[in-house]
Amino acid sequence: MKLIAKVTLVTGAGDIPPGGEIDVKDKAEAESLIARGFATPVRTASPKAEPKAEDQGEAGLEGEGA
16 A cells, blocks of 8 residues: 655665655555554545546636637
């Protein structure tokens, strides 16, 4: 599970500073870090969250050519 560190995490591979990304293979360990407030899960953007091309149509052209 990919996480973003909220605090410096010390690992066998080195230190992960706050804001750094780490991949924790043990799901229980990842959930423990999240529960204790030491990290947050990486959120991936879903296709539904992106604006559709037709929604950007006129709004994106208002300031151009005027």
